[in-house]
Amino acid sequence: MRELLEPYRAGRLELANRLAMAPMTRGRADDVTGVPSPHAATYYRQRAGAGLLITEGVYVNALAKGGPGIPGLVTDAQTRGWREVTEAVHAEGGTVFAQLWHVGRMTHPSTLPDGELPVAPSAVAVEGEQIFTRDGLLDHVTPRELTMSEIAATVRDFASAARRAIDAGFDGVEIHGANGYLIQQFIGDNTNLRTDEYGGSVTGRLRFAREVVEAVVAEVGADRVGLRISPDNPVNQLAETDAPTTYRALVEALDPLGLAYLHVLENGAYGAIADLRPRWSGTLIANTNAPEPSSPEAGARLIRDGHADVVALGRLFMTNPDLPARLANGTPLAGPPTENVYGGGAEGYIDYPTATDAPGTPKSPAAAA
Ligand SMILES: Cc1cc2nc3c(=O)[nH]c(=O)nc-3n(C[C@H](O)[C@H](O)[C@H](O)COP(=O)(O)O)c2cc1C
Numbered sequence: 001m002r003e004l005l006e007p008y009r010a011g012r013l014e015l016a017n018r019l020a021m022a023p024m025t026r027g028r029a030d031d032v033t034g035v036p037s038p039h040a041a042t043y044y045r046q047r048a049g050a051g052l053l054i055t056e057g058v059y060v061n062a063l064a065k066g067g068p069g070i071p072g073l074v075t076d077a078q079t080r081g082w083r084e085v086t087e088a089v090h091a092e093g094g095t096v097f098a099q100l101w102h103v104g105r106m107t108h109p110s111t112l113p114d115g116e117l118p119v120a121p122s123a124v125a126v127e128g129e130q131i132f133t134r135d136g137l138l139d140h141v142t143p144r145e146l147t148m149s150e151i152a153a154t155v156r157d158f159a160s161a162a163r164r165a166i167d168a169g170f171d172g173v174e175i176h177g178a179n180g181y182l183i184q185q186f187i188g189d190n191t192n193l194r195t196d197e198y199g200g201s202v203t204g205r206l207r208f209a210r211e212v213v214e215a216v217v218a219e220v221g222a223d224r225v226g227l228r229i230s231p232d233n234p235v236n237q238l239a240e241t242d243a244p245t246t247y248r249a250l251v252e253a254l255d256p257l258g259l260a261y262l263h264v265l266e267n268g269a270y271g272a273i274a275d276l277r278p279r280w281s282g283t284l285i286a287n288t289n290a291p292e293p294s295s296p297e298a299g300a301r302l303i304r305d306g307h308a309d310v311v312a313l314g315r316l317f318m319t320n321p322d323l324p325a326r327l328a329n330g331t332p333l334a335g336p337p338t339e340n341v342y343g344g345g346a347e348g349y350i351d352y353p354t355a356t357d358a359p360g361t362p363k364s365p366a367a368a369a
Contacts, residue, residue, distance in 0.1 A: 001296060001297070001300050001327050001328075002300070003018065003300045003303040003304050004017060004018050004019050004296060004299055004300050004303065004311060004324075004327060005017045005018070005019075005324060005327060005328055006018060007051075008051060008283075008309060008310055010282070010283045010309070011223045011258070011260060011282075011283075012171075012172070012223040012224065012260065013052070013095070013260060013261070013283060014095070015051030015052050015095060015310065016049070016051050016093065016094075016324075017049075017050070017051040017324050018051055018303055018309065018310045018311060019050050019051050019052075019299075019310070019311060019312075019313060019323065019324050019327075020050060020051060020052040020053070020054055020263075020285055020310050020311065020312040020313070021047050021050040021052070021053045021054060021312070021313065021314070021317040022054060022287050022312040022313060022314035022317070023054040023055060023056055023057055023099040023174065023176070023228070023314075024056055024314050024315075024317075024318060025056045025057055025066075025067075025070065025342065026043075026056055026069075026341070026342060026343075026349060027067065027068055027069035027070065027342035027343040028040070028069050028343060028344065028345070028349060029069050029070060029071035029072075030069075031068050031069050031134060033075070033077055033078070034059065034065070034070070034071050034072030034074065034075065034078050035071065035075075035077050035078050035080075035081040036071045036078070036081040036082060036084075036085060037069075037071075037345075037349075039345065039346050039349055039350050040071075040081070040084070040085050041084040041085045041087070041088040042088070042350045043349055043350050044085050044088060044089050044094075044096060045088035045089055045091070045092055045094075046321035046322075046350060046352075046354075047094075047317055047321050047323075048088075048089045048092035048093065048094030048096075049092070049094070049321075049322055049323070049324045049325060050094065050317065050323070050324060051095065051310060051324075052095050052096075052097065052285075052310060053089060053094055053095065053096040053097070054096075054097050054099055054174050054226075054263075054312070055085070055096065055097070055098045055099050056070075056071065056099065057070065057099045057100075057101030057103075057176050057181075058070075058071050058072060058073045058082075058098050058099060058100060058101055058161070058165075059071070059072045059073070059074065059101055059102070059103075060072075060073065060074070060100050060101065060102055060154075060157045060158050060160070060161040061074060061102070061153075061154065061157040061161075062074070062112065062113050062116075063102075063107075063112055063116060063118065063119050064101060064102035064103060064154075064157070064182070065103070065107060065111055065112065066101070066103035066106055066107045066111065066181075067107065067108075067111055067131070067132050067133065067342075068111065068132070068133065068134045068343065069342070069343050070101075072161075073098060073100070073161040073164045073165055073168070074157075074160075074161065074164070078164075079164045079167055079168045080168075082098065082164075082165070082168035082169070082170070083168045083169050085168075086168055086169030086170055086171075087169060090169065095171045096170055096171055097170060097171060097172045097173055097174045097226060097260075098161075098165040098168070098170045098172075098173050098174070099173070099174045099175075099176050099228070100158055100161050100162060100165070100173050100174065100175050100176060100216070101176040101181065102154065102157075102158070102176075102181060102182035102183070103118075103181045103182060104118065104119065104120045104121070104143065104181055104182030104185045104191075105118050105119075105120035105124070105125065105126065105140070105143035105182075105185060105191070106118070106126070106131065106180065106181055106236055107131070108131050108133045108138055108140070108141065109141060110133040110134060110135050110138065111133050111134070117141060117142075117143060117144045118141065118143040118144070119143055119144050119145075119146050119150065120143035120144070120145065120146065120182070120185055120191065121145065121146060121182075121185050121186045121191060121192040121193075121194055121198065121199065121208070122145050122191060122192055122193040122194055122199075123142050123143060123144060123145050124142070124143070124190065124191050124193065125140050125141065125142040125143065126140040126236065126237050127140075127237070129237070132342075145194075148196070148198075151198060151208065154182075155208070155211045155212055155215045156215065158175065158212045158215060158216055159215040159216050159218065159219040160219075161173075162216045162219050162220045162224075162225070163219050163220065165220075166220050166224065171224065172220070172223075172224035172225060172226060172260050173216060173220065173224065173225060173226070174225075174226040174227070174228055174263060175212055175213060175216060175225065175226070175227045175228065176228055177209055177212075177227055177228055177229045177230075178228045178229055178230035178233065178263075178265050179230055179233060179235050179236060179265070180230075180233065180234075180235050180236025180237065180238035181236070182208075183208060183209050183212060184229075184230065184233075184238055185238070186198060186199075186205055186206075186207075186208040186209065187205050187206060187209060187240065187246060187250075188205075188238040188239055188240050189205075189239055189240060189241050190237070190238065190239040191237075191238060191239075192205050202242075202245060202246050202249050203249070205246070206246065206249060206250050206253070209227075209250060210250075210253055210254070213225065213227055213254060213257065213259070214257075217257055217259070222257050222258045222259050222260070223258065223259075223260050224260060225259050225260055226259060226260045226261040226262070226263055226285070227254065227259060227261075227262055227263065228263040228264075228265060229247065229250070229262070229263070229264060229265070229272075230264075230265040230266075230267055230268075230272075230289070231243040231244075231246070231247040231264070231266075231268065231270055231272040231276075232267070232268030232269060232270035232272065233265065233267040233268050233289070234267075234268060235267065235289070243268065243270045243272070244270055244275060247270075247272060247275075247276060248275070248276070248279060251276050251279045251280050252279065255279070255280055255281055255282070258282065259282055260282075260283065261282060261283035261284065261285050261309075261310070262276070262280050262282065262283070262284050262285070263284075263285040263286075263287065263312065264276055264284060264285070264286055264287070265287045265288070265289055265312075266286070266287070266288045266289070267288065267289040267290075273286050273288075273302065273307050273308065274307055277306070277307050277308070283309045283310065284307075284308050284309050284310075285308065285309070285310040285311070285312050286299070286302050286307060286308035286310075286311055286312065287311070287312035287313075287314070292336075293313070293314065293315040293316050293336045294311075294312075294313050294314070294316075296311075296313065296316070296323075296327055296333075299311030299313065315336040315337060316333060316334075316336065318336070318337050318341075318352070319333075319334040319335065319336060319337050319352050320333050320334050320352070321352055321353075321354055322354040322355055322356070325354070325355065326355050329355065331355040334352065
């Protein structure tokens, strides 16, 4: 576990340890204004012992919003709300990146302004599954294909949201290219049926991802930009027939830019972390997605074996706000959350105790003896 607790420095990143809190949507922002929850500053401050905090996904324009209570980085009020979060994290010596998110087809007219249709690379619907909205679970609708000028505007919206993130005091931004949302919908074979320059070939399907990264880099500087990818990940009905070829090409194209990091979420038959590590010369953050929460032991092994520089953990950070301290002290960990994950207020959000708060939980093995 020692490996996870060592400091990490590269470029602008100066992390107190090699643990990142993975981005996790909590659905607690004001659903009308998209301003982060009044408890968000406390939630992130409580977890600022992570070397790197990555926020929940934050929408970059009105059609990018995936469900109730998702926060934005589009208006001045949202930007002010995030400033409270970054100030709280920095007061604890933490580092925090905002995750920039466009969900593409993974939303519903009842979530979007004026009941608009979701947009996507192509008019391909998610079949046989429902999506959570403020009116409960509803069937997916068929999205509308983005026009060329809308694609250009969406690229600019990622850059504008990145500018707002820096104005709000974030140390950087993570572009959400994972989990079957808009960027991966452009990459996937079953979601991108375009025959123009944004589809058709590996180069075409990667074009949107590259343009978003390049626009955000031009806006805020490469050393403030991370990219999250999830090669071969079937989540949200995405299919990639040749993930290794596709992601090797993406990594080869982006490596020279000098990004703050590449965040690889491994889920699928393709062993993406081990395959992409030697092809990426910068910082690599690793995360795995499985029914069980990723284990700190497995994370420490990834660092020991040279597969990752930093390891992201999600659910364990939710229930163990002082996770690095617990690992340092050998304190037992709370299990993953079972309720109050999405939506609501303080409950299940800022009331998970630290080891020091928890009655009857020993602070350290020595204290237990
Ligand atoms: C409640 C919840 C919300 C999530 N929201 C996001 C998100 O907004 N953006 C994202 O990239 N991944 C999101 N994820 C995926 C996590 O970042 C992570 O990949 C996943 O939880 C696996 O890591 P773990 O086993 O350590 O929890 C979410 C996961 C959970 C459990």
